[in-house]
Amino acid sequence: MALILSIETATTICSVALHLDGEIRALNSYFLDKSHSSLLQPTIRKMMDDCSFNMADLSAIAVSMGPGSYTGLRIGVSAAKGLCYALDKPLIGINTLSAMAYGVRKNNVRSYWFCPMLDARRMEVYTLLLDDQFNEIKVTHPLIVEEPPFSEYLDKQPVLFFGNGAGKCKEVIKHTNALFLDGIEPSAVYVGDLAYQKFQSRSFEDLAYFEPYYLKEFKATKPKVKV
Secondary structure (H helix, E strand, O other), X not given: OOEEEEEEOOOOOEEEEEEEOOEEEEEEEEOOOOOHHXXXXXXXXXXXHHOOOOHHHOOEEEEEEEOOOHHHHHHHHHHHHHHHHHHOOOEEEEEHHHHHHHHHHOOOOOOOEEEEEEEOOOOEEEEEEEOOOOOEEEEEEEEEOOOOOOHHHHOOOOEEEEOOOHHHHOOOOOOOXXXXXXXXXXXXXXXXXXXXXXXXXXXXXXXXXXXXOOOOOXXXXXXXXXX
């Protein structure tokens, strides 16, 4: 039996899922900004209770590792690592963008490629490009949306763009092979789907050295002094 708890906090969404042998058993998601620190732990405890499992029954803990919000990733990864240390369970890290793409791929009836995008403020996004077999064509990277990206691929292949950063590209990427999907958000369900694959191959993280995948350095800003 493989019982995997999955945590998704890379954006404003706080999401927790429970998978048993790769099948979803429970999901709780909160679309409340800045709610992660207050809701995450109570949500995990309630989910385990509602499903009649003890924390010790878990086989592994999976976490959305980024890219995404600095604060959100810190909270999610810290919670996941804390549980792994306390319960002596393995940690599975999942790329946030890959998990989003996997969720779309499950319903992809055509040979579209996948380009998830997360808002990185201003005209920048975090993105990657995957083909219809889920092979990486372009690895996860920050992208400044100044001119049409991925033109060399769009000339040959339809690409699905989605995520909360894709809207920035609609006016820039005007191509007949560019399709935009609305309402696609990160979810712990997709994290758990990919985590089960990693669990089967025993692909675990090193707890001592695992850190969120921030992708960019954090730049602190000083608050403005009110006169």
